[in-house]
Amino acid sequence: MLNILIIGNGQCGNRILDAVNKEAFGGKGKLAKFYSKQKYKSRVETIAINTAVNDLKELKYTKAKDRIHIPHLHGVGANRNVGKQVFAENHSHIMRQIEERGSFDVAFVITSASGGTGSSFTPPLIKEIKERHDFPVYAIVVLPFREEGSLYLQNTAFCLKDIRETGVDGIILADNQFLKQLGGDVESAYNSINDMIAKRILFLLDALDSEMMMVTDLGDFKTVMSGGAGIATIGFYQAEKDEPIRTTIQKSLSPAGLLFSTDVYEEASRSMIIIRGDKSYLSIDEISTEVEKLSASVGHVFKGIIVRKGERPQVLSVLTLESASELENLYAVAIDAINEEREKKARVLEDRNVDKVFSKIDGLEPQY
């Protein structure tokens, strides 16, 4: 049995973590936590960290003892410098909370790259864990909508850079801009994205600790994640009724099934495909055909098959990327945003128009 640590940093990380805990109850509804048990195959410890207590209070499926509030007003206001300072002041408390939960075989840190607490806490937290422990740590980073503003874009750019420099074992990207195709209002879109990410994480955790017909384990996952540029994404698809396994594999690798927009046949470096379902659906020929097709482009493909009686086929694919054109686009936009912010600040310092208005009444007294 694997010992797995999942940390959700900031509002986005907290919510995805809560979605993971909710999904672990089997998606039975709001009352499931009162009568059901989380179906983790491994020993999974989840920790939600936030400087905004209200964000922690919103969580429904994460136990109170697993919610760590780092008091600092009501958040760090998307200011990563403040966030880093707050983490530095509280890192021993945070690490103690983590280490009290025992030793782990692998850790995932979920965060938004654009926010305040998550984007500023995650790099130093991963660095601290990597310095103290030898288990692999993977960051699951959520990229913002491009129109969310210049501060979020520059935070994203610097956050990703900072995470890569911590010695993290891999970054799994989920792009809100790409996933907003799910539609609906803002809240339901966010919830759908969170649920989608949570479902993939749970599938992955389940796969890493299951008996398989064809084996993929944590070692394989490490190998896959160590390939390429250290950037990865996850694809997933659950077959509709009577949909063949071949189509299911294809759809898990298609843009509709991925968390981050990429052409896997062009940009992927290594891959792992995990197939789960009733054996009646699992045609070895079809599976081999599709895996061979992918490996012809990617190079090496780890595949695992989990037989579950009566289940329709589901396919999870983990793909590390050699390059990511979408990420390059993101950085181009982020650089523009950083420049724009810098110019704005310079103008304010030069003009000081507001100060001039106030200076007009210097030396005068009110008359009554």
Add this chain to the structure above:
Amino acid sequence: MVQTKRMLVLIICIVLLSMMSAGNASAKQILYNSTIEDGDGYQINNYVIDVTDVFVDAETAVFKVYEKDDLKHDKMIGDDKSFSFEIEGEDVEVTLVSVGGGILPRVTVTITISDDDIVHTKGVVDGGHDKASFSGTPILEITKTVSPQEIAVGETARVTVSVTNAGDDDATGVRFSDSIPARFVLQESFVSETGKMSLDIGDSRQIFIYELKATESGTFTLDPTTATFSNEAGGDFPQASSNSPTLTVEGDSLEEAMKEAELQFTISLEPTSVQRTGFIDVKVHIKNTGDAPAEGVSMDILIPDGLEFEEGDDEIEVVGNVPKLYLSSFGLQQEKEISYRVKANSEGTYTITTQYSYQYDNAVDEDLQEVSDELTTTSIQVVKGQYDSLLEQPIYVYAIPLVLIIAIGGWIFYRHRQYRF
């Protein structure tokens, strides 16, 4: 054969003569059979038989019979000779048995009387009739009066009985007898001398004073009051009787004059069959169908175990777990309905008993008449309640779900605490 018949006739005659002589002998009762000295006498009641002269040599003696001081007989008889006279209708026979000499001559006599019941005084009197003590005759005059002599039905008349001893001797052992006449009620007795008493010569005394209430009209003659008595010497005298006064009673009879309050109680139930924990409405209807108003009407409603008094009209007051009702007055032809509600607590068949009482003035008697009785409802059936079967289940039927609920509640609370931040 002829001789045998003569012998038989002779025997029969002898037997008959013997019987006759025996019958005569038994008719005489010997009062005295001994000696009397010369100058002494023998007293029988107010008579004295003096022995005045004794002639020893001639074997004769002179007897003089006095009634008190009056000389009635003067006889000189010899040995084995007798003379007779009457005292109060009874024959007295004096037989000279013998004469004897000595310091004082004496005679031996036998004195008999045909019936000694009349004898109250007897014996030898030293000195003869001059020294004898004689008893008198008490005469009791009993007077019975009634006042007034005319009354109406329901009114009273006072009867007074008095007595005077108009005789020449004290009356002893006097006992009066008086009776209450029919159709009258003894209302009150003031004087009643019913024991034995004595009345000296000339004494007067009130023996009875009482009041009679007339219950019926008519003219009534009261029975005389009688008395039995004796004189000082113990002699009984014929019964004395009073006069018989007449009392006239006018108007209706007492029964006709009498009035009555008659309260009719009726009870109705709704419903008569009810499930346990259900309610029964009880209505008591009271109506005075008599010709007199009632007072102090009280009702005690006796609720049996298994039923419980729930609520009722304001007049009903629960005292010591007993619902009670009190109405100070209840007029002629007045009607009233009392309502109350009882709750059925236990299965079973019940009746509710109401004890009631009231008083009224019957216009005849001085005291108020009291009526008390009870009435009972028809049967009330209390059947099993809708949820009673639940209560009959064994304890584990409740305990297990309860434990489960508590466990689930505890678990939910525990989980809630786990997730509350």
